[in-house]
Structure formats: structure tokens, C-alpha cells
Amino acid sequence: MKIDxxxxxxxxxxxGVTSNLLREASxxxxxxxxxxxxxxxxxxxxIPFIKINNGPAIAFRTMPGWIFKRTCRSLGIPVMRxxxxxxxxxxxxxxxxxxxxxxxxxxxxxxxxxxxxxxxRFHFNAHNLIVxxxxxxxxxxxxxxxxxxxxxxxxxxxxxxxAKGALAPxxxxxxxxxxxxxxxxxxxxxxxxxxxxxxxxxxxLPGPFTGVNGxxxxxxxxxxxxxxxxxxxxxxxxxxxxxxxxxIGTGGGGFRYIYAAFLQEAHAYLPQDDLLEISKLFTEAxxxxxxxxxxxxxxxKGRLGSQEDFNTMGNYLLExxxxxxxxxxxxxxIKWRT
Amino acid sequence: MKKExxxxxxxxxxxxxxxxxxxxxxxxxxxxxxxxxxxIKISALDVxxxxxxxxxxxxxxxxxxxxxxxxxxxxxxxxxxxxLLADYTGxxxxxxxxxxxPEVFNTLSEKKLQKYAEAFNTSIADLKTLTVHEx
Numbered sequence: 513m514k515i516d517x518x519x520x521x522x523x524x525x526x527x528g529v530t531s532n533l534l535r536e537a538s539x540x541x542x543x544x545x546x547x548x549x550x551x552x553x554x555x556x557x558x559i560p561f562i563k564i565n566n567g568p569a570i571a572f573r574t575m576p577g578w579i580f581k582r583t584c585r586s587l588g589i590p591v592m593r594x595x596x597x598x599x600x601x602x603x604x605x606x607x608x609x610x611x612x613x614x615x616x617x618x619x620x621x622x623x624x625x626x627x628x629x630x631x632x633r634f635h636f637n638a639h640n641l642i643v644x645x646x647x648x649x650x651x652x653x654x655x656x657x658x659x660x661x662x663x664x665x666x667x668x669x670x671x672x673x674x675a676k677g678a679l680a681p682x683x684x685x686x687x688x689x690x691x692x693x694x695x696x697x698x699x700x701x702x703x704x705x706x707x708x709x710x711x712x713x714x715x716x717l718p719g720p721f722t723g724v725n726g727x728x729x730x731x732x733x734x735x736x737x738x739x740x741x742x743x744x745x746x747x748x749x750x751x752x753x754x755x756x757x758x759x760i761g762t763g764g765g766g767f768r769y770i771y772a773a774f775l776q777e778a779h780a781y782l783p784q785d786d787l788l789e790i791s792k793l794f795t796e797a798x799x800x801x802x803x804x805x806x807x808x809x810x811x812x813k814g815r816l817g818s819q820e821d822f823n824t825m826g827n828y829l830l831e832x833x834x835x836x837x838x839x840x841x842x843x844x845x846i847k848w849r850t
Numbered sequence: 851m852k853k854e855x856x857x858x859x860x861x862x863x864x865x866x867x868x869x870x871x872x873x874x875x876x877x878x879x880x881x882x883x884x885x886x887x888x889x890i891k892i893s894a895l896d897v898x899x900x901x902x903x904x905x906x907x908x909x910x911x912x913x914x915x916x917x918x919x920x921x922x923x924x925x926x927x928x929x930x931x932x933x934l935l936a937d938y939t940g941x942x943x944x945x946x947x948x949x950x951x952p953e954v955f956n957t958l959s960e961k962k963l964q965k966y967a968e969a970f971n972t973s974i975a976d977l978k979t980l981t982v983h984e985x
Contacts, residue, residue: 521867521870522870523869523870523871523872523882545872545880565898565929566901567898623928623929624971627866629862629863629865629866630862631862631863631895631899632862632863632895634929635929635930635934657867657869658866658867659867659868659884660867676934676937676938677933677934677937680937747897748897748898748901751893751894751895751897751898752894752898754890754891754894755891755894755895755898758888758890758891758894759891759894759895760863760869763870763871763872764851764871764872764873765851769851769871769872769873769880770872772872772880773872773880776879776880777880792878795851795874798851799851802851802890805890805891805894806890808890808894809889809890809893809894812893812894812897813893
């Protein structure tokens with residue numbers, strides 16, 4: 513059984529899944545950048561005292577599931593979401609939805625995801641894909657990271673749906689059924705509320721660890737890494753920062769390019785030129801993140817390594833924090849004309 | 851980033867699928883562009899894996915020296931920590947710590963060994979002999 517479903521590749525898994533699940537209802541209007549912006553996907557947090565894979569815990573995005581939830585809520589679309597305690601009921605529910613012709617979004621762990629190359633398999637549980645059918649024992653999978661649709665056997669799918677550890681998916685599925693029209697007016701309001709939410713996350717939230725404050729905090733931390741951790745560990749930490757920032761699913765520059773694309777698309781709905789100007793600031797920020805990554809690579813490849821090099825690395829992040837603060841304040845101060 | 855600057859350095863992922871990148875065209879508008887991978891990312895991943903390989907090799911040596919049980923080796927091999935292994939097996943962390951001692955490991959029942967074998971996606975025989983397969 514195969515549901516008529518068009519696979520489309522995206523840069524980031526959850527905004528891609530959101531956009532793909534909403535394609536029919538929105539007639540293709542909710543693109544990946546719009547889903548990412550409306551769902552307020554952009555975030556930054558440095559979580560102190562916690563280690564992930566023996567390195568610093570840094571995230572460039574919101575909690576898994578929130579992009580889908582916020583995008584649908586802002587657009588006034590009801591969301592169905594379910595977790596399971598038993599593997600049998602999780603599969604039965606999935607089959608029932610598929611038989612009813614409903615493509616279903618699934619949160620999965622990456623470690624046992626068989627079609628991923630081994631090098632990319634870590635215990636990371638916030639990956640998203642869409643199941644759109646079953647042939648024999650194979651589920652038909654649309655993974656937005658992959659160029660083409662793929663398959664998983666029922667055992668393989670069960671294994672990744674019930675991956676364990678932080679953010680364990682617990683078989684979580686989500687989907688939406690919406691027959692109504694999504695008006696441009698609704699999208700306009702959703703864009704505004706997405707921007708408001710991101711501004712809140714990045715500059716209004718108090719405390720040193722989140723948003724632009726978190727970037728600044730990380731920058732200052734990096735300057736001490738060489739002395740505090742020793743060269744070997746400092747290299748590992750920097751490599752981890754770069755992986756979180758650039759690895760599959762961030763679209764590069766820690767999501768800045770997707771956000772810049774979102775602001776351009778937002779301009780089509782809300783033709784105010786400040787959006788285009790601010791979009792350029794985010795492109796600049798994305799470029800800076802990547803310049804910083806190149807510098808970090810110099811250190812973890814062993815070409816650079818003096819304290820001066822670590823200071824430069826830290827200063828890159830301080831500059832980025834300043835630049836993004838400017839950009840978010842400008843976003844906050846936009847006077848909407850419509 | 852401009853479209854023509856999207857890096858095309860073949861990575862492990864690039865052999866299977868290209869990645870979507872957002873980049874600007876001649877007039878500054880965002881478009882998507884496929885990328886084979888980026889050298890900077892590839893070496894970041896290499897750094898992570900070199901560290902893992904080192905930890906695995908160290909764990910293997912500890913097991914061979916009789917200082918630890920194969921559970922330690924497979925934990926490192928499967929990139930697991932105590933908490934994660936506890937989640938997968940249903941044992942308490944202190945139990946696992948005990949099972950890492952070779953003398954305790956040798957007394958484990960088939961049933962308990964099976965739980966570990968499942969968590970590590972291997973068989974009891976392979977678990978005991980430190981044999982690893984792809985996947």
C-alpha cells in the first residue's frame with residue numbers, strides 16, 4: 513500500500529517534514545524556510561554542566577517537535593500527536609493511519625537508522641521522517657535529508673522509533689488533516705508571530721546561556737579551553753561546535769542562511785523593505801559562522817594552536833553575537849504596515 | 851554565501867546523498883543548491899571518530915588485560931554511556947558497573963547476557979569474544 517506522496521528534499525529535517533506534511537493543505541505555499549521561520553526554529557543554547565558525546569552541549573535549534581507544533585498552531589491547523597508505551601500499539605496505530613491514506617511524521621533516533629552512513633550515526637534522537645506506505649515488510653520512508661525516498665523494514669523502523677536516551681522518541685507520531693484553505697492573511701499573521709517568537713528566544717530571554725547571550729558566553733568560554741582542557745580536549749570541543757553548527761540539517765551557518773531565506777520569502781507576503789535589509793544581516797552572520805568554522809578547523813587539524821588562535825576563535829563568536837543582536841533588535845522594531 | 855561558493859568536497863554522506871544548502875544567486879535572492887559536503891565538516895567528524903576509535907581500542911586492551919568485561923568494550927563501540935545502556939537494557943547503572951567487572955560478568959545468566967547482546971545489536975557469542983560486525 514502506497515499513499516500518493518511527493519518526496520521533497522530539504523536542508524533541515526523537521527522544517528522539511530513540516531513543509532512536506534503541509535504541502536497539500538497549503539497548496540505548496542509553506543516552503544521549508546517559511547516553516548522554519550513561522551515555527552521559530554532558530555535558537556541558540558549552551559547547556560552548562562552537561563556533556564554530549566564527551567563534548568559541550570550546544571544546540572542551534574529549538575526543542576524537537578516545536579517547529580511542527582508552532583507552525584500548525586500559527587496557521588490554525590489542528591495537530592495530532594501521539595507517543596506510545598508499547599511497540600505493538602505504536603505499529604498498529606501507524607498502520608491504521610496509513611490504511612486511511614494519511615502520511616505520518618515520525619520522530620526517530622539516528623543511531624540504528626540503516627540507510628545513514630555509519631560515520632553519521634550517533635545517539636541523536638531528534639531526527640524526523642515521514643512514513644507514506646508499506647510494501648511487504650518494508651515501510652516507505654520519505655526522509656527529507658535524502659535525495660530520494662527510501663525504505664526501512666518493520667524491525668528497523670521499530671528500532672529507531674523506540675531509540676533510547678535523551679529525547680527518546682517513544683514511538684512519537686504526528687500528522688495533520690486539514691481540508692480548509694490557508695489564506696495569505698493567515699500566513700502574514702503567522703510570519704509576524706514566528707518573528708516575534710524568535711526575537712523573544714534570541715534576545716529577550718534572560719540568563720547567560722541562551723540566544724545571543726549564549727553565543728557570547730560560548731565565545732568567552734572558548735578563550736579558556738586551551739588552558740583549561742588541554743589541547744586534545746579543546747580540539748574535540750571545537751570539532752563538536754562545528755558539527756553542531758554545520759552538520760546535516762542546519763543548512764549551513766547554524767541555520768542563518770535558512771533564516772535569511774525565510775525573511776526574503778516573508779517579504780513576498782509583507783512587502784516591507786526592512787525585511788530584505790535584515791535578511792542581509794543574517795547572510796552576513798551565516799558567513800561569519802562559517803569563517804569561524806574554518807578557523808576552528810585550523811585548530812583541530814593542528815595547523816593552529818596558540819592561545820592567540822583561541823582568542824581569535826572566541827572573538828569571532830563575540831562579533832557574531834553583536835551582529836545578531838543588531839539584526840534581532842531591527843526585527844523587533846519593525847512597524848508592520850499590514 | 852553565494853551559490854557558486856557552496857562547497858563540493860565529497861564526504862561519506864555525499865556518496866549516498868547530496869545535501870540541500872541555502873545560498874544566494876547573482877541578484878542576492880536565496881535559492882537551494884546541492885552540496886557534496888564540506889572539507890571543514892568532514893575533518894570535524896574525523897576528529898570525533900578518531901577519539902571514539904581511541905576509546906574503543908583502550909577498552910579492548912582493558913578487556914584483554916582482564917581489567918574489564920566485554921560490556922565496557924561494547925559500550926564504547928556503540929558510543930553508549932552508563933545511562934543510555936541502562937535505558938536500553940533495563941538494568942540499573944550500579945548493576946552495569948558491577949557487570950563491567952570480569953569476575954561478575956562471568957557469572958551472568960544467559961537471560962542477562964541476552965539483554966546486553968540485544969542492546970549492542972550483537973549475539974552472546976560475539977559479545978563474549980569481542981567480535982564486531984558492520985551495522
